[in-house]
Amino acid sequence: MPEGHTIHALAARLNRTLGGEQVDVSSPQGRFAADATLIDGRTLDHASARGKHLFIHFDDLADLTLHVHLGLIGSFHVKQRSEQGTAASPPRLRLEGRSHIAELRGPMICALIDEPSRQTILDKLGPDPLHAPDVLADGAGRAWARISRSRKVIAELLLDQSVLAGVGNVYRCEVLFRHRIDPFTPGRELGRRLWDSLWDDLVALLPLGAAFSQILTMQDQVDAAAELVGDGSALAIAEGLTGERLGDHFERRFHTYQRTGERCDRCGRRIREQVLGGRTLYWCPGCQRRRKR
DNA sequence: TATATATGGATAA
DNA sequence: TATCCCTATATAA
Numbered sequence: 374m375p376e377g378h379t380i381h382a383l384a385a386r387l388n389r390t391l392g393g394e395q396v397d398v399s400s401p402q403g404r405f406a407a408d409a410t411l412i413d414g415r416t417l418d419h420a421s422a423r424g425k426h427l428f429i430h431f432d433d434l435a436d437l438t439l440h441v442h443l444g445l446i447g448s449f450h451v452k453q454r455s456e457q458g459t460a461a462s463p464p465r466l467r468l469e470g471r472s473h474i475a476e477l478r479g480p481m482i483c484a485l486i487d488e489p490s491r492q493t494i495l496d497k498l499g500p501d502p503l504h505a506p507d508v509l510a511d512g513a514g515r516a517w518a519r520i521s522r523s524r525k526v527i528a529e530l531l532l533d534q535s536v537l538a539g540v541g542n543v544y545r546c547e548v549l550f551r552h553r554i555d556p557f558t559p560g561r562e563l564g565r566r567l568w569d570s571l572w573d574d575l576v577a578l579l580p581l582g583a584a585f586s587q588i589l590t591m592q593d594q595v596d597a598a599a600e601l602v603g604d605g606s607a608l609a610i611a612e613g614l615t616g617e618r619l620g621d622h623f624e625r626r627f628h629t630y631q632r633t634g635e636r637c638d639r640c641g642r643r644i645r646e647q648v649l650g651g652r653t654l655y656w657c658p659g660c661q662r663r664r665k666r
Numbered sequence: 667t668a669t670a671t672a673t674g675g676a677t678a679a
Numbered sequence: 680t681a682t683c684c685c686t687a688t689a690t691a692a
Binding site for chain 2: 532
């Protein structure tokens, strides 16, 4: 279940386990069979991620790149050859290397695309807090240019991948709580200072999420994760993503996400939910009140 | 067994 | 705003 951190961790893991290797490619489920034949036997040069999009580059494949978007329910499991498959549905795509096998199931997108198409996809994405060049090239300012002109509420803008790329429903709910922002504040009324604090927080949180393959927003867990990762800026973490720390290193705990009716751990009010922009928003009506700029 | 829901997003209306 | 796609899982029946 993917937000940006999942996709970046996945790209790093693919690079470690299959990068530079010749891979056997197939489509047991059948829907990708024709394209799989084109890739079969080629060398997987590298994988890269931007927002929630994954790109896998192969040698000698003209200018074609494999584009994957997991959507809401997709999964891309990279396992050791020796691991037994728990025989779920047949994967749409299987990449087999010397030591590892990657299996893709239920993706929203799995297609070979040419370079202009890839560029079009990238051009539509806002700055990605996990993409170092975006962070260094005033990603905060570029996103703010959109937000500060919008009458849409901030909870909706955070999910708009053309405003910023990689944030999904969990991070939006949680980061708004962390900064005590009323989710229904229009972008134009948010204020630059508050936005900068939101962006900076995402730049810190997403790399930790990627490093541990788990969304961490409770401050005690964030501190513990940062400690485990060691010194270094969030950017350094993002670039050196191990992604090896898979599995449940931390208890699954959130401030508001899927906690409707429970008491807020800060103020005691009951967490509320409301569908906003097609997704369920969770927030604390006590902590997250409208503020003056 | 059936149904609802899910960390997403495109498209139709 | 509603519908659709794709799969896994939890809960209800």
